[in-house]
Amino acid sequence: MSFTLLVNGAAYSLDVPPEETLLSVIRERLGLTGSKYGCGEGRCGACTVLIEGSPVRSCSMKIGAAAGKTITTIEGLASGGSLHPVQQAFLEKQAFQCGYCTPGMILSALALLEHITAPTSEQIGRYLDGNVCRCGTYPRIIEAVHAAALSRSKPNGKSRG
Amino acid sequence: MARAADSELQQHNAVSRLHAAFSLPRRGFFKLMGSGLFVCLARPGAFSQESGKAGRGRHELPTTIDSWLHIGDDGEITAFTGKVEVGQNVRTSLAQQVAEELRVPLASIKMVMGDTELTPYDMGTFGSRTTPQMGLELRKVAASARSLLIETAARNWQAQPTDLVVAHATVHDPKSGRAISYAELVRAQKLTKVILDDPPLTPASQWKMAGSSPLKVNGRDFVTGAHKYTSDLTISGMLYGKIIRPSAFSAKLASCDTSPAETLPGVTVVREGDFLGVAARDEISAQRAAAAIRTQWEVPGQISERDLFSRLRATPSQSQSESGDEHVTGAIDEARAQAAKTIARTYTVAYIAHVPLEPRAAVAEWKQDFLTVWTGTQRPFAVRQELAEAFHIAETSVRVIVPDTGSAYGGKHSGEAAVEAARLAKGAGRPVKLVWTREEEFTWAYFRPAGVIDVKSGAQADGGLVFWEFDNYNSGPAAMLTPYEVPHQRIAFHPADAPLRQGSYRSLAAAANHFARESHMDELAHELGMDPLKFRLKNLTNQRLRAAFMAAADKFGWGREKSSSGRGFGVAGGIEKGGYIATCAEVSVNREQVRVVRVVEAFDCGAVVNPEELSSQISGAIVQGLGGALFEAIHFENGRILNPHLSSYRVPRFSDLPGIEVVVLDRKDQPPAGAGETPLTGIAPAVANAIFDATRIRLRSMPLIPNGLPAAGANP
Ligand code: FES
Ligand code: FES
Numbered sequence: 001m002s003f004t005l006l007v008n009g010a011a012y013s014l015d016v017p018p019e020e021t022l023l024s025v026i027r028e029r030l031g032l033t034g035s036k037y038g039c040g041e042g043r044c045g046a047c048t049v050l051i052e053g054s055p056v057r058s059c060s061m062k063i064g065a066a067a068g069k070t071i072t073t074i075e076g077l078a079s080g081g082s083l084h085p086v087q088q089a090f091l092e093k094q095a096f097q098c099g100y101c102t103p104g105m106i107l108s109a110l111a112l113l114e115h116i117t118a119p120t121s122e123q124i125g126r127y128l129d130g131n132v133c134r135c136g137t138y139p140r141i142i143e144a145v146h147a148a149a150l151s152r153s154k155p156n157g158k159s160r161g
Numbered sequence: 162m163a164r165a166a167d168s169e170l171q172q173h174n175a176v177s178r179l180h181a182a183f184s185l186p187r188r189g190f191f192k193l194m195g196s197g198l199f200v201c202l203a204r205p206g207a208f209s210q211e212s213g214k215a216g217r218g219r220h221e222l223p224t225t226i227d228s229w230l231h232i233g234d235d236g237e238i239t240a241f242t243g244k245v246e247v248g249q250n251v252r253t254s255l256a257q258q259v260a261e262e263l264r265v266p267l268a269s270i271k272m273v274m275g276d277t278e279l280t281p282y283d284m285g286t287f288g289s290r291t292t293p294q295m296g297l298e299l300r301k302v303a304a305s306a307r308s309l310l311i312e313t314a315a316r317n318w319q320a321q322p323t324d325l326v327v328a329h330a331t332v333h334d335p336k337s338g339r340a341i342s343y344a345e346l347v348r349a350q351k352l353t354k355v356i357l358d359d360p361p362l363t364p365a366s367q368w369k370m371a372g373s374s375p376l377k378v379n380g381r382d383f384v385t386g387a388h389k390y391t392s393d394l395t396i397s398g399m400l401y402g403k404i405i406r407p408s409a410f411s412a413k414l415a416s417c418d419t420s421p422a423e424t425l426p427g428v429t430v431v432r433e434g435d436f437l438g439v440a441a442r443d444e445i446s447a448q449r450a451a452a453a454i455r456t457q458w459e460v461p462g463q464i465s466e467r468d469l470f471s472r473l474r475a476t477p478s479q480s481q482s483e484s485g486d487e488h489v490t491g492a493i494d495e496a497r498a499q500a501a502k503t504i505a506r507t508y509t510v511a512y513i514a515h516v517p518l519e520p521r522a523a524v525a526e527w528k529q530d531f532l533t534v535w536t537g538t539q540r541p542f543a544v545r546q547e548l549a550e551a552f553h554i555a556e557t558s559v560r561v562i563v564p565d566t567g568s569a570y571g572g573k574h575s576g577e578a579a580v581e582a583a584r585l586a587k588g589a590g591r592p593v594k595l596v597w598t599r600e601e602e603f604t605w606a607y608f609r610p611a612g613v614i615d616v617k618s619g620a621q622a623d624g625g626l627v628f629w630e631f632d633n634y635n636s637g638p639a640a641m642l643t644p645y646e647v648p649h650q651r652i653a654f655h656p657a658d659a660p661l662r663q664g665s666y667r668s669l670a671a672a673a674n675h676f677a678r679e680s681h682m683d684e685l686a687h688e689l690g691m692d693p694l695k696f697r698l699k700n701l702t703n704q705r706l707r708a709a710f711m712a713a714a715d716k717f718g719w720g721r722e723k724s725s726s727g728r729g730f731g732v733a734g735g736i737e738k739g740g741y742i743a744t745c746a747e748v749s750v751n752r753e754q755v756r757v758v759r760v761v762e763a764f765d766c767g768a769v770v771n772p773e774e775l776s777s778q779i780s781g782a783i784v785q786g787l788g789g790a791l792f793e794a795i796h797f798e799n800g801r802i803l804n805p806h807l808s809s810y811r812v813p814r815f816s817d818l819p820g821i822e823v824v825v826l827d828r829k830d831q832p833p834a835g836a837g838e839t840p841l842t843g844i845a846p847a848v849a850n851a852i853f854d855a856t857r858i859r860l861r862s863m864p865l866i867p868n869g870l871p872a873a874g875a876n877p
Binding site: 017020075078087090091098099102106132133138142 | 247248249250374376377380381383384385386387388389390392393395401443444445516517518519520565566567568570596598599773774777778780781782783784785806807808812813814815816818821
């Protein structure tokens with residue numbers, strides 16, 4: 001079947017079987033491998049992408065459900081040479097070890113900051129509870145989200161999202 | 162510098178030497194080398210003579226080189242190591258140490274890691290050896306390179322090497338004001354040096370780059386998603402693989418009908434004995450093809466979880482005599498009568514899974530008879546051997562490349578996916594990528610061994626330990642010895658005929674042995690009516706461990722009033738892999754709900770190479786350790802894993818996160834020890850002891866509370 005996907009501002013027409021997951025399409029057909037497979041059942045968040053700004057587990061969504069909607073993957077955050085403030089904060093706070101959970105964490109964190117501009121640590125933990133970091137860098141991730149919130153709140157800080 | 166002069170500087174064709182030394186087709190290396198300075202480190206005894214004299218046979222060349230370094234005439238510095246990056250930040254911390262000794266900016270160092278064609282042989286990245294061993298070797302190589310550059314400049318200028326200084330990749334002569342960059346020094350040269358002896362190293366107290374916390378050298382690639390893990394790679398013409406798994410362990414393929422898959426377009430079915438897999442042009446086609454194959458498996462009867470512990474105790478493995486892990490001092494039998502208080506307790510540890518977030522993956526490509534495999538493993542050279550054996554080819558016909566990997570924790574020592582991908586690629590005549598599903602990773606990898614540990618002990622009324630008997634069945638001997646002073650000891654490890662495939666796991670059995678010992682110490686302290694910390698310190702003379710206990714207790718506020726009822730404090734500690742650890746935990750108990758609210762851990766691992774990353778490793782180990790302590794357990798029945806998904810196997814999440822405070826005891830006077838593992842060992846006993854403190858319920862099985870707190874009466 002043919003579908004149109006709007007990913008990171010570009011439109012793609014694809015002819016793929018309807019049972020294919022969004023994760024598999026963006027990784028394999030579009031080559032956007034920043035979204036990761038971790039569990040395939042919506043329990044780890046490694047495959048998180050934003051659809052219309054909301055975090056979605058792309059491993060658990062069939063391609064048809066995503067067609068025509070605005071999709072953002074980790075590859076769509078940095079613009080030009082400069083990182084998105086959430087990416088910058090993860091980098092500066094060293095909020096990862098192996099980094100495999102990182103794209104999903106960053107996108108989930110970004111969605112949280114769109115809802116709550118200055119979340120508490122509890123709010124961050126609750127919102128990100130579906131994202132597993134097996135390396136256990138949770139404390140750093142919380143720090144990074146606080147730092148990103150702060151930098152986005154600054155009037156001349158970058159506040160895209 | 163005088164020492165460096167002992168080894169003759171040879172102008173030499175490094176490439177041919179290397180080729181001879183390793184008898185490997187190091188094509189990639191030739192390209193990389195070009196002109197410049199090349200320094201490698203030979204292990205003591207590996208190479209008895211000066212290097213590179215004409216006419217020497219290849220058997221006289223060093224065969225046991227652990228690391229090497231190249232400085233190109235463009236100024237690029239490349240360090241080569243067989244270690245791999247699996248999240249422990251060694252790509253950065255090793256580069257820091259090279260940068261330190263060479264006095265160059267971190268950004269000018271490129272690390273080539275875990276590539277059997279480009280890097281020296283390495284046993285594997287495990288056992289917390291990278292920092293103490295590889296870090297030291299690279300420091301030696303880099304320090305020698307620095308000496309060599311100074312000597313070269315001194316010769317050019319007819320100056321004394323001791324008058325010259327280096328900074329920012331440049332040799333300076335403060336007297337004459339002359340300066341020359343490393344790049345210029347090595348230009349149009351091919352300098353080779355094999356280091357035979359130990360060059361003087363920069364002491365940790367003078368470190369500037371080592372000992373600091375720069376951002377990860379390739380950190381940007383991780384936050385942008387640009388980094389290619391094995392599972393992200395594609396190569397031209399590549400197919401996607403899928404394995405048809407047996408319905409249980411040890412099953413034999415009784416019959417199968419592959420024809421429905423074979424008729425699908427572009428699908429290759431590969432069957433060899435019980436191996437059955439497919440390769441297809443995309444993932445979904447591979448899945449469909451695999452699903453179309455009908456199989457029948459013969460499953461032999463197997464031990465189930467309910468019989469696990471009796472089985473481990475009852476079936477010592479054949480290899481017991483060989484392992485011979487028994488430690489005896491004093492005379493236990495006579496000592497028993499001297500103790501005022503004796504207790505005997507049994508502790509158990511369940512099987513747990515590593516759950517690396519990136520499951521096993523491999524991309525395999527055959528070019529004629531040469532096999533290249535990209536895979537996430539901690540042991541690239543062992544996987545190369547595995548592949549050579551599987552396909553009956555020479556190791557020189559196999560190259561294994563390890564992209565920085567989505568974690569391992571001791572769980573990726575083996576090359577299952579690599580062999581499977583290579584088999585499919587061979588059958589299909591095209592490169593194949595195979596990425597295991599989470600279910601496959603949970604089922605067909607290996608587990609942290611389950612174990613039973615019996616402890617018997619006795620103490621005098623004043624708390625002095627008299628005897629200590631410790632029998633570990635199956636879980637392993639790591640950190641089995643007690644750090645406490647006990648005159649009469651018998652400590653033994655008994656390997657068993659275990660029902661599930663088991664292997665190493667971050668900290669190995671140190672987690673289980675610390676759990677048993679430190680829980681038992683707590684039990685004995687309570688029997689004696691002593692404070693658990695005081696009891697430990699009374700029996701402890703090791704100053705570094707004492708310092709760790711004091712530091713943790715101090716920060717934690719050991720002995721302070723509890724903020725409310727239902728709170729409990731616990732302490733535990735120990736020594737492992739050159740690290741000294743003490744952990745204090747606070748729990749809050751509300752009916753059967755237990756929460757670990759605060760953990761304070763003090764850790765002494767010698768001189769600290771990267772403080773920020775060390776604290777991240779420590780808190781990460783605490784978080785991971787909490788899973789095994791509280792709820793992680795593999796359930797199995799008759800050769801099947803019953804909970805092979807993240808929905809049925811719980812791992813620590815944000816909501817499980819306690820407040821974590823880390824006290825790093827930076828001992829600049831001590832050599833750096835590895836830090837990825839030992840910090841995991843204190844958490845389970847500290848939490849068990851805290852639960853006892855809060856509830857008087859003693860939990861002796863890991864995981865402690867998979868289903869919440871058991872009723873007091875249910876306690877064994
Ligand atoms: S891979 Fe989608 S949630 Fe785990
Ligand atoms: S950094 Fe390894 S899983 Fe999060």
